[in-house]
Amino acid sequence: DAGVIQSPRHEVTEMGQEVTLRCKPISGHDYLFWYRQTMMQGLELLVYFNNKAVMDDSGMPKDRFSAKMPNASFSTLKIQPSEPRDSAVYFCASRSSREQFFGPGTRLTVL
């Protein structure tokens, strides 16, 4: 298996633009998580899905962030409009038998 796949690996955009981050979980994993890592806040859970349904999005700013999982093999995290404070590394992870497998992350820079 290729592991959790994230795209793009790097994204540079300007404030106000829409950004879409993509994730393909490991086949057969029914939980998917989105985390954000910053120097100031560390690793924070934004949202997670079970069988494509949102289980908890309490960590996600609702005014500009949205997360979807239209099928078992694909998820998106969208930021609209983006702001400089959204600059971070965004990780996607999928879960099997109590272990989460992390993707390589998307480094987002908002200028």
Added chain:
Amino acid sequence: AQSVTQLGSHVSVSEGALVLLRCNYSSSVPPYLFWYVQYPNQGLQLLLKYTSAATLVKGINGFEAEFKKSETSFHLTKPSAHMSDAAEYFCAVSDRSSYKLIFGSGTRLLVRP
């Protein structure tokens, strides 16, 4: 609410020396506990996990951790550090009904030649 405290944002050891990274947790219910390692520009990789079986847990790359309920600790150790162990290490906790991981702030391990 659950939380994790990692003492020491940076730990420096000589190659061949004992590695000890500290983690204390707070949880109102029996927790699951994890240690992850992150190499530069990479995602997180699971080192080991405690899920209520043996209190001494052995992981990959020679690491182990001991769950001590009385001390609410889950410290990570390795008898002899290698240069390749230089990375950032995260302790994490989750409860047994949710699968959310709550991470500590991380400890960067530096290994001196």
